[in-house]
Amino acid sequence: MASAEVLCVGTELLLGNITNGNARWLAEALAGLGIPHFRQGVVGDNSERLIAAVQEAAGRCRLLITTGGLGPTPDDLTTAAIAAAFGAPLMEHPEVWDDIQAKVAARGRPLSDSLRRQALLPEGAAVLPNPTGTAPGMIWTPDPAGLPFPVQPGFTLLTFPGVPSELHAMWQQTAVPWLRQEGLAAGVFASRLLRFWGIGESTLAEQVHDLLALENPTVAPYAGTGEVKLRITACAATASEAEALLAPVEAELRQRTSTLCYGADSDSLASVVLALLRSRGETLAVAESCTGGGIGAALAAVPGASEAFLGGVIAYANRVKLDLLAVPAASLEGDGAVSDPVAIAMAEGVRRITGATWAIAVSGIAGPGGGSVDKPVGLVHIAVAGPDGSSSEGVRFGASRGRGWIQALTAGEALNRLRLRLELPGDRASASVGA
């Protein structure tokens, strides 16, 4: 079975300026394809060390996947270093240079000579197209004849830029089909990522501990921001056989976890809520205090959101709550901005002024300042208003993980509350699902 290594290139990684998210992303992607992956490395923007690392990897693995160093600046050395590692000349690919020029023109940016370096690849390498950025990668099996170091049979390099969105697109569109076509993905893997809200990783793992011991399909838990994921991965000779292995385990997991499982694969809480609303021909508005627009942004991130999402009010200041949402001044003073009455008045206010079928509202203390004993940092009141009335509840997310965490969990929790209202009419929906 073909083994892979990942080599990430960038002095910023060695200085600790950024976390190596690409290594993790590729590790997960390789695991999903059933390609064993035994080693990762990081080197800086240094030709000599990059050449040494590539030559060493050539003696160990069948596939070397690199990220970073494909850009136009002088410290982008990956392509030239790889060519030098195997003694190959660089050749310009005119179609790549045309593509770079077209992309730069479309963005109204000046064309700089340095961009032209990105059209160079080692002789014999195939272009690994970059659909979004200007720097393409390569797929290259260097000729091992006459090299003064050991090279694994069939050793092949795949290079990617360090920009995560470009890496992801290139991997999905070109690398994965190529790996399958070459037979390097050992069998066909089917995988399903089930997404959960309102349960912790260890609790979920305990609920399904017997399934975590399965061998095919495997079930593995991952923690995200507020959400937990279970990845089911089945391997078989054909896609339909892999799906057939996977399906009963998915069904069992969904049955055991009920509404804690909000979706699968690329679903988000926002996309699930929007799909539910669209199927009912209903609309949604938001009234946001401590999230400042984060719930709306999560909804607007979903293509086609405009079919159900109308918009709303960012009521960050109390005056906006009063003036635009008609939250009663007595309630703001008596109950305080972070309270069920104010959250409900915000939700009902935005529902009234937008004419939306449903509204969600949040008001809380994101910190780091502003907390008190009664109303600590991390306390958020979340209200849902709809045709069948309004409900609100205080949720405590805790202060320890900081402002961004509280805001992200607030947005997720608010969307999840609406999801439960839409999926489970009646009072069951008011059950706490605090994360």
Next chain:
Amino acid sequence: MASAEVLCVGTELLLGNITNGNARWLAEALAGLGIPHFRQGVVGDNSERLIAAVQEAAGRCRLLITTGGLGPTPDDLTTAAIAAAFGAPLMEHPEVWDDIQAKVAARGRPLSDSLRRQALLPEGAAVLPNPTGTAPGMIWTPDPAGLPFPVQPGFTLLTFPGVPSELHAMWQQTAVPWLRQEGLAAGVFASRLLRFWGIGESTLAEQVHDLLALENPTVAPYAGTGEVKLRITACAATASEAEALLAPVEAELRQRTSTLCYGADSDSLASVVLALLRSRGETLAVAESCTGGGIGAALAAVPGASEAFLGGVIAYANRVKLDLLAVPAASLEGDGAVSDPVAIAMAEGVRRITGATWAIAVSGIAGPGGGSVDKPVGLVHIAVAGPDGSSSEGVRFGASRGRGWIQALTAGEALNRLRLRLELPGDRASASVGA
């Protein structure tokens, strides 16, 4: 100067279950001590590959810092593999076993035999105490005599657990004093990250290409989402000498790039805009269509945003633009929602209803659907309204990088337009800064 490598041990890293935050943390810690760090590696919980990686590193570096694999379970192999790599026997340290027993008793946990493995270290190794957990690390300079592979003079291993809090405590309490005492911390690094909006990485690199060739301080460019960064890093004997080396280069870069440089280090466009507003005693509201709340969320992400950010309206649907912002129906029909007149009406509308000093408004086509020849996906009109009047401009971000990219660049560009209005009163601010 002593060079270091970091080797992180754990199959969970190779499966992509977790991000390698320890590698980043150690990289930053090494940079802060002035210890050059040229390579990072990751291997799984596999004795053979771990031994190979340690032996290879011994030939390259003076310091090898490992994380992970010190625990009591059968897949914790690091200590035994390191001993085997240098042919040294393991010896029990009774004082470590006493410490483990005391810690386990204090937590009311049962004492398991497997914990005793953690008291074993290679003969000749010193204990690197773990003040919080049960697994200590080691500081060990193996005897290179008779080894069948090259070993750098003075090659020394430092091992740490994978639990971040334990790694951090052990590093600060024991490793840092040891590194200083041994004279391995050769100097002090100072670094500054300058942040730019409205210029591409390659254009910026050309503008400052002579500075990119400096050796101390070094200057290196990095691309982000819409923004570009330049990191300046200086090394000297003391922190103030390093700062003194850095300062003139920073000044030169700021002078050359003028208002393209919006901030430094942990600044964001939102934090810079909020600081400008606070210093002027002014306030801000937003009216967002295609970003759905993303501008507000970026502002609310900044602690203390409420001093200047009032909130605003998410006018995703045209009805919300009409009803809440009083955008004229004739303009929506005649000019279209994505137009300067509508963007200006949105900005002026939200400024009026919130009483804010300043307002920014965006209306655009985030795609993937909804584009036309005249108004393609990626076209966004961005307006700023303030005490000195209103301005608006269409910006084309292009469709190729997708919806999320267009939304993120729209938010950044809108905040940057306001920043330029606040920094540069008068018509200079209306100059295009399209990203």
